[in-house]
Amino acid sequence: MIERLLDLFLLALLLITSxxxxxxxDLFAVVMLFGIYxxxxxxxxxxxxxxxxxxxxxxxxxxxxxxxxxxxxxxxGRYEQPPTHSPLLPLGVVVTTGAVLIYATLDAPHFGxxxxxxxxxxxxxxxxxxxxxVGVPNVVTAVLASYRGYDTLGETLVIFTAGLVxxxxxxxxxxxxxCPTRRPASEQVVLQVIVKMLIPFILLFGAYxxxxxxxxxxxxxxxxxxxxxxxxxxxxxxxxxAAQQVVPPRWLPRLAAAGVLLYGGVGVYGLLKGHxxxxxxxxxxxxxxxxxxGILLVELGVGLTVFTVVLAIFYAFSSRGWR
Amino acid sequence: xxxxxxxxxxxxxxxxxxxxxxxxVGLLRFPDFFTRIHAVGVTDTLATPLLLLGLILQLGWxxxxxxxxxxxxxxxxxxxxxxxxxxxxxxxxxxxxQLPDPPARRQDD
Amino acid sequence: MxxxxxxxxxxxxxxxxxxxxxxPTACDRMLATNLFGTKTVLLIAVGGxxxxxxxxxxxALLYAMINFVSAIAIMRFFEYSSATxxxxxxxxxxxxxxx
Numbered sequence: 001m002i003e004r005l006l007d008l009f010l011l012a013l014l015l016i017t018s019x020x021x022x023x024x025x026d027l028f029a030v031v032m033l034f035g036i037y038x039x040x041x042x043x044x045x046x047x048x049x050x051x052x053x054x055x056x057x058x059x060x061x062x063x064x065x066x067x068x069x070x071x072x073x074x075x076x077g078r079y080e081q082p083p084t085h086s087p088l089l090p091l092g093v094v095v096t097t098g099a100v101l102i103y104a105t106l107d108a109p110h111f112g113x114x115x116x117x118x119x120x121x122x123x124x125x126x127x128x129x130x131x132x133x134v135g136v137p138n139v140v141t142a143v144l145a146s147y148r149g150y151d152t153l154g155e156t157l158v159i160f161t162a163g164l165v166x167x168x169x170x171x172x173x174x175x176x177x178x179c180p181t182r183r184p185a186s187e188q189v190v191l192q193v194i195v196k197m198l199i200p201f202i203l204l205f206g207a208y209x210x211x212x213x214x215x216x217x218x219x220x221x222x223x224x225x226x227x228x229x230x231x232x233x234x235x236x237x238x239x240x241x242a243a244q245q246v247v248p249p250r251w252l253p254r255l256a257a258a259g260v261l262l263y264g265g266v267g268v269y270g271l272l273k274g275h276x277x278x279x280x281x282x283x284x285x286x287x288x289x290x291x292x293x294g295i296l297l298v299e300l301g302v303g304l305t306v307f308t309v310v311l312a313i314f315y316a317f318s319s320r321g322w323r
Numbered sequence: 324x325x326x327x328x329x330x331x332x333x334x335x336x337x338x339x340x341x342x343x344x345x346x347x348v349g350l351l352r353f354p355d356f357f358t359r360i361h362a363v364g365v366t367d368t369l370a371t372p373l374l375l376l377g378l379i380l381q382l383g384w385x386x387x388x389x390x391x392x393x394x395x396x397x398x399x400x401x402x403x404x405x406x407x408x409x410x411x412x413x414x415x416x417x418x419x420x421q422l423p424d425p426p427a428r429r430q431d432d
Numbered sequence: 433m434x435x436x437x438x439x440x441x442x443x444x445x446x447x448x449x450x451x452x453x454x455x456p457t458a459c460d461r462m463l464a465t466n467l468f469g470t471k472t473v474l475l476i477a478v479g480g481x482x483x484x485x486x487x488x489x490x491x492a493l494l495y496a497m498i499n500f501v502s503a504i505a506i507m508r509f510f511e512y513s514s515a516t517x518x519x520x521x522x523x524x525x526x527x528x529x530x531x
Contacts, residue, residue, distance in 0.1 A: 033452070036465060036468050042495075043476065051486055062469070062499070066506070190404055190407050190408070205494070216490060236504050340440035350448060356463070367467060377437075390493060391489055397496050401500040405504070412510055418457060
């Protein structure tokens with residue numbers, strides 16, 4: 001009963017925030033409403049028992065995406081211009097598409113139906129055999145990093161390409177010797193003291209998430225985003241360009257490439273040993289130990305790439321706004 | 324003995340819920356931003372540790388309750404800081420507190 | 433008692449969202465967003481324990497951090513943007529430039 005109430009409430013929250021985000025013209029408020037939307041979506045994922053997805057949604061949606069959108073607002077301006085065309089045609093298209101989609105869901109199998117096609121092909125094998133074949137308690141990590149490791153390599157390459165494109169299009173402004181927008185330290189004492197104590201904790205939590213992905217929610221993607229968020233916090237509080245003194249921009253392309261190469265290298269090592277690409281069983285004398293080592297290395301590669309790409313995008317966006 | 328812990332946990336949960344509700348009502352009813360920060364900052368910073376303490380008392384000695392204790396410490400450190408920084412940002416941006424009108428002058432002045 | 437706490441948190445979230453939608457100034461919306469994030473942490477923690485979600489404590493800890501970073505980011509960019517735009521009233525429509 002309480003689950004149903006929670007589901008209804010969160011879905012209503014999603015609907016209300018998205019309608020308000022469409023109607024408001026103050027883009028600053030819209031960004032904040034998107035943050036609320038992302039938190040509600042993450043809570044909904046928790047009610048659906050998808051903990052890893054909720055983790056990633058919270059870290060990416062409410063955290064880094066809000067920061068990037070705010071950095072963009074700084075460059076473009078805060079208020080949306082009034083619309084110049086009538087919305088009737090787009091409204092008609094959207095309503096028709098929505099009606100067709102809802103009609104299509106009438107044929108879809110029920111939530112959690114064991115006879116649904118998606119549950120009958122490989123999902124049962126993954127759930128039953130992953131303990132014996134991969135040996136990692138979190139089945140999501142086993143599927144992500146081992147059974148579908150090729151997919152995840154593609155995802156990492158997509159993230160790497162996104163970072164590369166942002167660096168090519170926008171570039172990162174070099175650090176000025178004297179930043180005019182840095183506020184005098186005496187004005188922000190409370191914030192600086194507290195944040196200085198918190199950042200090591202955030203970075204440590206990121207490292208914990210990276211290595212704990214085998215057992216609970218976590219993994220490389222979330223860890224990369226969390227560690228990048230820690231550095232973003234440092235940059236926000238201690239003045240523009242403070243993070244660039246910690247992780248200089250010239251490291252970023254090389255670190256991102258190193259992450260992808262680590263992942264691909266583990267796969268190619270399997271090839272060189274005469275087995276399939278990304279076959280982790282050849283990495284150690286025992287297949288299960290090989291799986292553990294392989295998952296550890298590829299998650300490290302993913303985390304490194306995600307961290308550097310998120311940081312690079314933040315540098316590119318925020319350094320454009322320095323006056 | 325375990326009934327004592329259960330009762331204490333229920334008390335903490337009840338107090339925390341009450342504080343949450345009063346903070347939200349204050350957020351809606353108070354006239355000005357700076358008064359709303361008072362309502363939210365004070366009640367939220369107390370309600371969160373109370374609710375989480377109620378949970379910790381129910382969970383007992385385990386890893387989850389240690390992690391919940393970390394959340395409590397984190398919230399106790401960051402919530403007042405965020406309230407302070409928000410009020411400072413609003414003042415710096417030029418938002419003025421809504422002050423009452425000065426008292427009317429007496430007739431023999 | 434856990435269910436009562438969950439209902440109280442949900443009601444608080446609804447009232448906070450109301451202030452977030454109404455709030456005449458951007459500062460009010462900032463406050464509502466921060467409060468909403470803290471209530472989500474509580475919802476995940478209390479709901480996770482009551483409904484038996486897995487790893488809910490890690491998610492609650494993460495949300496607490498992300499909520500704080502998001503609030504600091506909003507404040508920081510608010511300081512930058514308010515130098516050129518008023519707090520609550522949108523400017524009249526002009527041809528050409530934005531600000």
